Amino acid sequence: MRATRDAFGKALLELGAEMPEVVALTADLGGSVKTDDFAKKYPSRFFQMGIAEANMVDVAAGMSTAGKIPFATTFAMFGTGRAWESVRNTVGYPGLNVKVACTHSGLSVGEDGASHQALEDVAIMRVIPGMTVVVPADYASAFAATKAVAKHKGPVYLRLGRPKVKDVYKDGEPFQIGKAKILREGKDVAIVANGPCVAFAIEAAETLAKEGISAAVADFHTVKPLDTDTLVKLATTCRAVVTAEEHNVIGGLGGAVAEALAGLKPTPMRFVGTQDTFGESGDPELLWKKYGIDAAGILKAVREVLKAG
Amino acid sequence: MVKMLARAGSGHPGGSLGMADIFTALYFGGFVRHDPKDPLWAGRDRVVLSNGHICPILYAVLAERGFFPPQWLDDLRKIDAHLQGHPAMNKTPGVELSTGSLGHGVCGALGMALALHADGKSNRVYALLGDGELQEGLPWEAFMASAHYKADNFCIIIDRNDAQIDGRTVDVMNIDPLDAKLRAFGFHTLTIDGHDFGQIFSALNEAAATRGKPTAIIANTVMGKGVGFMEKDGYKWHGKTPNAEQAAVALKDLGA
Ligand SMILES: Cc1ncc(C[n+]2csc(CCOP(=O)(O)OP(=O)(O)O)c2C)c(N)n1
Numbered sequence: 018m019r020a021t022r023d024a025f026g027k028a029l030l031e032l033g034a035e036m037p038e039v040v041a042l043t044a045d046l047g048g049s050v051k052t053d054d055f056a057k058k059y060p061s062r063f064f065q066m067g068i069a070e071a072n073m074v075d076v077a078a079g080m081s082t083a084g085k086i087p088f089a090t091t092f093a094m095f096g097t098g099r100a101w102e103s104v105r106n107t108v109g110y111p112g113l114n115v116k117v118a119c120t121h122s123g124l125s126v127g128e129d130g131a132s133h134q135a136l137e138d139v140a141i142m143r144v145i146p147g148m149t150v151v152v153p154a155d156y157a158s159a160f161a162a163t164k165a166v167a168k169h170k171g172p173v174y175l176r177l178g179r180p181k182v183k184d185v186y187k188d189g190e191p192f193q194i195g196k197a198k199i200l201r202e203g204k205d206v207a208i209v210a211n212g213p214c215v216a217f218a219i220e221a222a223e224t225l226a227k228e229g230i231s232a233a234v235a236d237f238h239t240v241k242p243l244d245t246d247t248l249v250k251l252a253t254t255c256r257a258v259v260t261a262e263e264h265n266v267i268g269g270l271g272g273a274v275a276e277a278l279a280g281l282k283p284t285p286m287r288f289v290g291t292q293d294t295f296g297e298s299g300d301p302e303l304l305w306k307k308y309g310i311d312a313a314g315i316l317k318a319v320r321e322v323l324k325a326g
Numbered sequence: 327m328v329k330m331l332a333r334a335g336s337g338h339p340g341g342s343l344g345m346a347d348i349f350t351a352l353y354f355g356g357f358v359r360h361d362p363k364d365p366l367w368a369g370r371d372r373v374v375l376s377n378g379h380i381c382p383i384l385y386a387v388l389a390e391r392g393f394f395p396p397q398w399l400d401d402l403r404k405i406d407a408h409l410q411g412h413p414a415m416n417k418t419p420g421v422e423l424s425t426g427s428l429g430h431g432v433c434g435a436l437g438m439a440l441a442l443h444a445d446g447k448s449n450r451v452y453a454l455l456g457d458g459e460l461q462e463g464l465p466w467e468a469f470m471a472s473a474h475y476k477a478d479n480f481c482i483i484i485d486r487n488d489a490q491i492d493g494r495t496v497d498v499m500n501i502d503p504l505d506a507k508l509r510a511f512g513f514h515t516l517t518i519d520g521h522d523f524g525q526i527f528s529a530l531n532e533a534a535a536t537r538g539k540p541t542a543i544i545a546n547t548v549m550g551k552g553v554g555f556m557e558k559d560g561y562k563w564h565g566k567t568p569n570a571e572q573a574a575v576a577l578k579d580l581g582a
Contacts, residue, residue: 133426
């Protein structure tokens with residue numbers, strides 16, 4: 018169990034040596050978003066911007082025009098919410114090479130409650146033309162994703178989490194933006210997941226196997242551009258698709274998958290995520306359970322869609 | 327409040343303790359007209375916590391005033407609880423606006439003030455802000471509008487503790503000279519010792535008597551006020567809760 022934000026901090030520190038153009042900005046959350054080590058080692062490449070997220074993102078845009086590769090970091094709520102229009106107009110519209118890297122996404126922010134739980138961020142980042150949206154499943158993939166994001170040219174939203182989550186991959190696992198990973202083959206239902214839900218999907222598939230249901234599991238860490246080849250393959254071998262994400266079922270991975278399949282390979286679907294509701298304060302594990310974002314929630318969705326279809 | 331936070335295991339003791347004296351003056355000194363039996367009473371004055379993270383002090387005061395049973399304090403930040411990690415107006419009586427994302431609360435508070443002012447009502451609206459929060463652009467947009475509309479029923483109180491998450495405010499992103507900036511934005515300004523009840527009372531009286539412009543009270547406060555080890559470490563206690571041992575020391579320091 019390790020946190021994706023810690024992987025980000027470690028990768029950023031290494032990027033400091035590997036890519037001299039990389040700079041980091043934060044908005045009074047350096048300790049939480051794990052930029053402290055980078056800041057200590059590369060003080061002249063670190064910018065504390067104060068509690069001013071919209072300004073931070075616009076400043077990052079300006080820096081990118083001067084040859085830097087800026088990582089603008091804060092919590093997902095503020096980096097994508099408060100700063101949305103900065104991302105849309107100053108980063109997205111001109112297609113600048115800015116990385117909006119946000120931690121504390123989803124319900125698993127926990128005790129801080131609904132005001133801090135971004136459950137819409139993937140939707141509002143994905144809707145910006147030219148934006149790449151990456152949601153790593155665990156520590157190893159968040160580490161590799163951070164490196165890949167730095168090398169990728171163009172605007173990226175990198176979504177990271179606060180708590181320690183189950184390790185899905187071994188350290189050193191390669192990561193390619195835009196290429197989904199099939200973690201388990203299956204022929205009845207395909208569970209398409211990202212973030213902490215990848216581990217839940219594997220757990221659900223193991224339970225289903227015992228019941229004689231063959232479930233494929235795929236890590237769709239890149240929500241945009243979506244790997245439609247892999248998606249169509251899954252929808253062709255399986256009768257149904259269930260998406261699972263720590264996000265509202267509207268507009269996120271589920272929305273992206275449904276939009277793609279509607280045009281390419283209409284398939285019965287169910288959506289695991291928050292069901293168009295805000296979160297609340299509480300222990301992350303208990304919140305996941307209450308809002309159906311866990312293996313049990315995925316099982317329920319799979320049973321429903323197989324029964325219906 | 328210390329017990330509540332120690333039990334919750336997360337939350338923001340530093341700013342909450344630092345604003346305890348001002349909250350006491352507001353709710354027990356007769357400045358905020360309220361009716362715990364009728365939290366939405368039309369004649370009430372409004373207090374909006376733009377720095378929503380210091381809500382433990384608001385909750386403690388609301389419970390003491392009888393807005394809800396004190397047992398609610400035991401479940402702060404727990405799943406299914408009334409008391410959220412940041413104020414939620416639909417879950418907690420006495421909370422005027424849902425806040426927590428810095429910068430918004432003061433703007434919403436101004437909306438209340440402008441609506442009441444336009445209706446010729448005498449209700450007063452107090453917006454509490456952190457000094458780090460002033461690094462956002464939103465508060466300044468509200469400040470400008472409050473002077474533009476001569477909202478003299480509007481009073482902002484700034485928790486000037488020179489502390490935020492990543493360090494001292496002066497080091498993270500300097501906001502000085504604060505008084506001059508607020509005056510330039512059209513406020514009647516007052517700077518006080520936020521732990522001196524005489525100064526708090528006279529500032530609140532002066533704000534209420536000021537006509538034609540909003541008032542800004544810059545309250546110099548100490549993060550973790552009253553608890554020795556918190557006062558010593560300043561900003562480090564912005565968002566860290568005491569363990570059981572530390573809570574016992576804290577309660578002793580506070581004479582509880
Ligand atoms: C828009 C926004 N950005 C960031 C945060 C995270 N955050 C919560 S409190 C805080 C520091 C606030 O500092 P200050 O206003 O001085 O309050 P104090 O530390 O004195 O209680 C930050 C950055 C937030 N809640 N909202």
